[in-house]
Amino acid sequence: MMIASEAEAQDWLRAELGVDDAAMARLGLLVDMLLAENERQNLVARGTLPHVWQRHILDSAQLLHVSRETLPDGTWLDLGTGAGFPGLVAAALQPERPFVLVDSRRLRTEWLQRAADALGLTNVRAVLSRVEDLPSGPHAVISARAFAPLDKLVTLSARFSTPDTFWLLPKGAGAQHELQVLPESWRHVFHVKQSLTDPDAGIIVGRLLEGKHAATVASRSSKKAKRS
Template sequence: MSVLVTETEAQDWLRDKLGVNASGMDRLSRLVDLLLEENERQNLVARGTLPHVWVRHIVDSAQLLHVSRETLPAGEWLDLGTGAGFPGLAIAALQLDRPVTLVDSRRLRTEWLQRAADALGLANVRVVLSRVEDLPSGPHAVISARAFAPLDKLVTLSARFSTPDTLWLLPKGARAAQELQMLPESWNHLFHVEQSLTDANAGIITGRLLGEKAAPAHVFRQRGHK
């Protein structure tokens, strides 16, 4: 698989492969401008990534719409530990009809996320200031998390937001395959690793969580929750 390197390649991929129209590209360009401006006030992303912001953040997020072998299910997208808004805010800018919930435990980050969503006119975005542990349980169509927690911890924390139909999309960097191998055997899943389009050494864990093997597949125990 060819890895995208330049900003031009990244923007061409969005138009030609993902089919992003002019309005979508305008929203993403505005998101980039907002990110660069806010990064002067708070450290949203590493400064070294800014010269390659389209590759490292925009396409790195947008590829989640493309990378899975499965059809992306309709319904609410839950982005855990969203930080600077990647992937969730970029996804919301590309899929205006999809509700996207952005969760982060840092007030400054959530304030920025809300300002950015408002500036982009993203009525489909809901920003939640919370730890994942404190979120109310409930099913979602898609769950994403970028550099949030190791897979075993993430699954334990987040299984209560999932059903067997939920698609998980988890950018995991170079440790993707290792994290998947370390997932306890007690979890029944259909996860696999896909190659990232933006980093030859990075992988994305994607697939479905069927439940805990000790319980019926449709039962998701709320670990640590009463």
């Protein structure tokens, strides 16, 4: 089923995710803040604003639908969060789960924390950092929306993952190709789910079991942290 309108997007959130009035109000406030802030800084493409519930809110929230039976408890790490998608939307729908939203641009992280505070999301921490500079450590969920090609993303982020960590990676039309060209040295149980908002887009979901690069990346990060 492909969502074709703003009304369908909001109806889907209520019917399929069981989003209640309080959560819908939080999302509505996020939309209002996004529209206002986009006049000051280019958070999202202007052409997507008439379809903000489809293109950004539902596009983010659907991650809870494709994975709702398998998401482990614990901190959700969202890399390259930008305007808050998918991390801020997921945090608004799961206020009991800690979220770490990472972006390398100060204006974006300031916006993320300001929006989280306005929505009353005490579970959100916005971090100004490059992924390469983040301290190593396991997280329950890792997401990244079109942040980097899969091989590069896994290489950068394996040190945040355990075999139990669930990865949620919204991609465009190249999702299946990115998965196919992921080097065999990475053992994984990734697969592609169809996006509800774009017939050509896919979402890579699953777990990273191990890979030969992981120890090297973690070691380099540890050495860098000790030097600093």
